[in-house]
Every structure is written in C-alpha cells, then in structure tokens.
Amino acid sequence: DAIRHMSNSTVIDEEVLNAMLKEICTALLESDVNIKLVQKLRTNIRSLIDFDEMASGLNKRRIIEKAVFNELCNLVDPNVKPWTPTKGKQNVIMFVGLQGSGKTTTCTKLAYHYQRKGWKACLVCADTFRAGAFDQLKQNATKARIPFYGSYTEADPVVIAADGVEKFKKEHFEIIIVDTSGRHKQEDSLFEEMLQVSNAVEPDNIIFVMDASIGQACEAQARAFSDKVDVGSVIVTKLDGHAKGGGALSAVAATKSPIVYIGTGEHIDDLEPFQTRPFISKLLGRGDIKGLLDK
Amino acid sequence: FFSSLMKLGSSTITTESLQPVMEQMKNHLIEKNVAADIAEKLCDSVAESLKGKSKGTFSTLSAVVRESLQAALTKILSPSRRLDILRDIKKAQSEKRPYSMVFCGVNGVGKSTNLAKICFWLLSNNVRVLIAACDTFRAGAVEQLRTHCRKLVAIHGELPDGRDRVKLYERGYGKNDAEIAQTAIKFARDEGYDVVLIDTAGRMQDNEPLMRSLAKLMEVNKPDLVLFVGEALVGNEAVDQVSNFNKSLQNYGGKDPRTIDGIVLTKFDTIDDKVGASISLTYTTGQPIVFVGTGQNYSDLKTLNAQSVVQMLLK
Ligand SMILES: Nc1nc2c(ncn2[C@@H]2O[C@H](COP(=O)(O)OP(=O)(O)OP(=O)(O)O)[C@@H](O)[C@H]2O)c(=O)[nH]1
Ligand SMILES: Nc1nc2c(ncn2[C@@H]2O[C@H](COP(=O)(O)OP(=O)(O)OP(=O)(O)O)[C@@H](O)[C@H]2O)c(=O)[nH]1
Ligand SMILES: [Mg+2]
Numbered sequence A: 001d002a003i004r005h006m007s008n009s010t011v012i013d014e015e016v017l018n019a020m021l022k023e024i025c026t027a028l029l030e031s032d033v034n035i036k037l038v039q040k041l042r043t044n045i046r047s048l049i050d051f052d053e054m055a056s057g058l059n060k061r062r063i064i065e066k067a068v069f070n071e072l073c074n075l076v077d078p079n080v081k082p083w084t085p086t087k088g089k090q091n092v093i094m095f096v097g098l099q100g101s102g103k104t105t106t107c108t109k110l111a112y113h114y115q116r117k118g119w120k121a122c123l124v125c126a127d128t129f130r131a132g133a134f135d136q137l138k139q140n141a142t143k144a145r146i147p148f149y150g151s152y153t154e155a156d157p158v159v160i161a162a163d164g165v166e167k168f169k170k171e172h173f174e175i176i177i178v179d180t181s182g183r184h185k186q187e188d189s190l191f192e193e194m195l196q197v198s199n200a201v202e203p204d205n206i207i208f209v210m211d212a213s214i215g216q217a218c219e220a221q222a223r224a225f226s227d228k229v230d231v232g233s234v235i236v237t238k239l240d241g242h243a244k245g246g247g248a249l250s251a252v253a254a255t256k257s258p259i260v261y262i263g264t265g266e267h268i269d270d271l272e273p274f275q276t277r278p279f280i281s282k283l284l285g286r287g288d289i290k291g292l293l294d295k
Numbered sequence B: 001f002f003s004s005l006m007k008l009g010s011s012t013i014t015t016e017s018l019q020p021v022m023e024q025m026k027n028h029l030i031e032k033n034v035a036a037d038i039a040e041k042l043c044d045s046v047a048e049s050l051k052g053k054s055k056g057t058f059s060t061l062s063a064v065v066r067e068s069l070q071a072a073l074t075k076i077l078s079p080s081r082r083l084d085i086l087r088d089i090k091k092a093q094s095e096k097r098p099y100s101m102v103f104c105g106v107n108g109v110g111k112s113t114n115l116a117k118i119c120f121w122l123l124s125n126n127v128r129v130l131i132a133a134c135d136t137f138r139a140g141a142v143e144q145l146r147t148h149c150r151k152l153v154a155i156h157g158e159l160p161d162g163r164d165r166v167k168l169y170e171r172g173y174g175k176n177d178a179e180i181a182q183t184a185i186k187f188a189r190d191e192g193y194d195v196v197l198i199d200t201a202g203r204m205q206d207n208e209p210l211m212r213s214l215a216k217l218m219e220v221n222k223p224d225l226v227l228f229v230g231e232a233l234v235g236n237e238a239v240d241q242v243s244n245f246n247k248s249l250q251n252y253g254g255k256d257p258r259t260i261d262g263i264v265l266t267k268f269d270t271i272d273d274k275v276g277a278s279i280s281l282t283y284t285t286g287q288p289i290v291f292v293g294t295g296q297n298y299s300d301l302k303t304l305n306a307q308s309v310v311q312m313l314l315k
C-alpha cells in the first residue's frame, strides 16, 4: 500500500509523491470517499508539501505521511463538540436517515447503551409507514427491557411522536429516542413529514444514520437531510462487514456533525464509540497506521 | 465534460493521446457511482480497443471514446440471456410443481419489500403465491411479511372458488430457515400454489456462518430462481457483495450448487443520475438486472432500461 511503499523508497521527489498520492487517492475512491473530496485532498496535500523547505531523508517521508493522515482526520472532524445528554433532564433524540440504513436497530442499541450506564431510557416508534416497523421496535425493546411507545392504529407519525414524547417526559425519562421512517430527498412529502415530527418533539439532538456501504449518492442525501432538519450527529452502521465507510466523510461535511458511534453488527451491544484513527486507517486500506505515525 | 475534450488532431489514436481523456472518463464514471476498479477496467479496455485505430478526420478523440464507451456500457447492461419468469412458472405448472424464488442480499437493501412488489406483480398475472417467511432472525421480519400479505389480499381478493391467491407460510423466529423453506415448498405443492417466494435474512457477505447457512438453504431446496437483491445506493461494496454471495453459494452449496441467476436493483428512486451500481453489479456477475425497485409502493417495480441508464452515465 501507498504509505509503506513510501517508506521503502530512498529518494523522495515529486515523482514519488505523485505516485504515492495516486495510490492513496485510489484507496480512498475504493473506500467510497466522495470523488470531489478526494480531488480536494490531493490538491491540499500537494500544496502542503514543499520539498525545498524540507530537511533530508526520513524526515520528508514522515512529513508526507503525517500530512495525508492529518488531512483525512480533519475531514471527519467538523470541529464541533458532540452533543451529550444532561443527567436528570428529559433528553429527546430523533433518528433520521435513508431507507434501511439501520435506524430502528441502532435506536435500540443506543437506548440500551444509556440504560446500562444507569440512565432512564425509552423508545418511541414514529414509523407508521414501513410494514412491521412497530413490531420490530417492540420486539427489540422488549428483549432489552426498554419501555416503548407506538400504535397499530394511529396513522400519523407526528401524533405518535408527540404523544409518546409527552408521556415519557411526564414519567421523567432521561433519554427519549424517537425512531422515524426511512426517507429520501427525492420525495418532498416524506421530508415534510420529518420536519413536522421534528417540530412536534423538538429534539435535543437529531442523529443521521448512514449505511457504511453507501456510494457517491451519500453527499446529496446527507446534505438534504441536514438542510431540512437540524442534524447534530452521525452514526455509521454495518461497519462489521467489508465496507470502509468513506461516505461518512461526505456526511460529516454536509451535516457539519461529528460521527458519534458506529454499528458493528445486528446485535444490541454491537455499538461502539467512533474513533478517528482506526477509521482513517481502514479507509486507507491499512489495518493500523498508528505504529508508523508514532515513530 | 466530454465537450471540454474537443481536440482535432492527427488521425491515429495513441496511448499518450488517450491517457488524459481516459483519466477524465474514469473519474466521470466514479462520480456516477461506478465502483472505482470497474471504472478503471472499463476505461482500460476501451483504451485498448481504440489504440492504433484511426479516428477519421471529422470526429474528435472524445467523440470516438464516448462512442466506444457507450457501446461497452450498453453491452454490460444487455443480458445475453433473457429471463422470462412467467413462462418458467407455466412450465413448472405443467410439471405440477411450484416455482420457487429465493431473495438474498446484505442487510436492509429491500429484499422483503421487493419480494412483496414481485408478489403483487405475480398476483396481477393470476399466479397463486405462497410467501415463505425464512428470515427468522430480524425482529419484525415475520410481521413485515404478514402485513404485506394482508394488504395484498385486500387488493387482490380471493379466487372465484374461495381459495386464497396469496398466503404467508411462517413458523416464527429462531427456526431453521432451510427447513421452513422446504416445508413451505411441500405445502405449496400440496395446496396448488404456483409460486413460492422465499424471504431470507440479510447478511454480510463475509460472515461465513451465515453464508454457509444460506448455501444450505439453496442446497436443500434447489430453488428455480436465485435473486440477489442490491441497492442502487451501494458504492464499491457492490462488487464485493455480489461476488462473495456467489462465491459462498458456489463453495458451500454442495455438489451441484445454485448460484445467483439475476439481480434486483432497489432504491433506484433515491440516487438521481448516480446509476453506476447497475454497472458494478452486472459487470461483476454477468447476470441480468431482472427488476428495478423505484419506490415503496407495490407498483414501484420496473425493468431496466439499458439505454436510459447508459445515457445517464454518460451525461
Ligand atoms: N451487519 C449489520 N447489520 C445491521 C447493522 N445495523 C443494522 N443492521 C441491519 O440492517 C437491516 C436494516 O436495519 P433497520 O434498523 O431495520 O433499518 P431502518 O433504517 O430502521 O430501516 P427503515 O425503517 O426501513 O428505513 C436489518 O437487517 C438490521 O439488522 C450493523 O451495524 N451491522
Ligand atoms: N425508496 C425506496 N425504498 C425502498 C425500495 N425498496 C425497499 N425500500 C425500503 O427499504 C427499507 C428496507 O427494506 P426491506 O425490504 O425491509 O429490506 P430487507 O433487505 O428485507 O432488510 P433485512 O431483512 O432487514 O435485511 C424499507 O424502508 C423499504 O420500504 C425502493 O425501491 N425505493
Ligand atoms: Mg426502521
């Protein structure tokens, strides 16, 4: 791979840098990073590297390695502090995202995560559209012993969301998670419904859930979600598979929100805090780059 | 972008003259969500085919490349073999056995929903359908199909003789999926259903135990049609998904393994003109895209229009 290749070559010059950048960019494109981001990264790195000003030998290599890695780390860091819930308060968290991205599964994972840490957590099913949506949330919640709210008869998700949140607020739940239907930017009515649910429950945080395998369509979808409602966090799901999740860079850029957790399986405890460095290493097609950087 | 490459020059095409055109073309395809290494392979083969040819005085290099690429893309999307499901169902009917279809793919791509849409289409063609709920893992999977079944009954009603047109065959959760499929097919044979639609749990292509169990289901039941369901949203993973599903079915599927016969490309309504996944999936498998999912209603099921997809890719 690109960076190791670099370390082995003795002469660092424009040609080697170009070859190295080409390899890195290929790895990023194969990891589903948005092509415009990749092109921008290439330009940024080129402008960062000034051969004349550099000392000789190993130092140059390390400067280039660091520049690439740091530039990528910057891309997943929107420079805002992640939202965190306040103990003793009624924190409302709303989940949004494309169809099948993993919202309902991740809702339960997150509620379970807080519950285990001693918070009073619950779930509201505001998806009245997808067949079996309420059963799915209900079965997940029951298994994890998490209180839930939903309806088989009420067709309006705005009504359910408002009622459920009100009920749980009265009961002094601290983490109230609202699951919503999958939707996409091409269908206005679905986006309008998302806005209405958001207005009805006034969430403290909106989490955009994205599938790690999404390709170049990610950017426009994430941007549209963020333009419609106040997205504050991103969760990347299905990172237990082969997918690298390069779309997350676009999601961060478009929503200006940090990635807070990653989904690593279908089970309830398959949720991990997001860590920048291993994520970036994987994007570059390496197991772990840390050893290289700590030298 | 092609118009930016207008340059009239000498008439023999060289590798050097092609290089910048090909680089731009590759990036263009990637932007349309074609998997990066497939975009590269495609451009390489187009370049190879043009090298040394003469391009004629009145055409530009970019026009020649475009034409060649258009032909290559059209070829990839045009199946050498046509699937005629309704005809194959009739054939199975004449053999007095139900025609069985398995839906497989990674998590959340739209297997169950598009199974329901295909059921709707079959019912409209007067075919009697049994839906086998073989996702016994994911919460709500059985109820999801039950809901679809109820809605489809409400739309299509019963046969004149009072028998149902569509029915759900389910055995709850945590059970052996291969066995449920097997008893469902037997039930369909006994009760005179024409088709069995077998829903399976979503699974990651590199999860060996789950891939083995899918191969087992195929081995036990030898379905007439194996459909791989992939979403149009998927990027580079398209290649790994479909090739590893096929590989696993091949490797773990016993003596005479059943592999993927066709592709269902879902969520086509969510990608604007980024239609490249259709190329990644068909290039990798050589199998046809049998259905395209274009929404969340029963009627949102189309066949692929290769011409318009190629147009969108080149735009
Ligand atoms: N392997 C794996 N599967 C996951 C993960 N997260 C979710 N899934 C699976 O992805 C599929 C879709 O998940 P859901 O939670 O139903 O997705 P959703 O976003 O609620 O879907 P809609 O409500 O239809 O929009 C299910 O099969 C989940 O089990 C993950 O981190 N890893
Ligand atoms: N916009 C759009 N949404 C679709 C399409 N097909 C399916 N969906 C949605 O995608 C989500 C997931 O669909 P499912 O049918 O549950 O997917 P699945 O592959 O069975 O999921 P698992 O069984 O959990 O692996 C649902 O919200 C569907 O409504 C489509 O063609 N267009
Ligand atoms: Mg859901």
Ligand SMILES: [Mg+2]
Binding pocket: B111, B112, B113, B135, B141, B199, B200, B201, B202
């Ligand atoms: Mg399903």
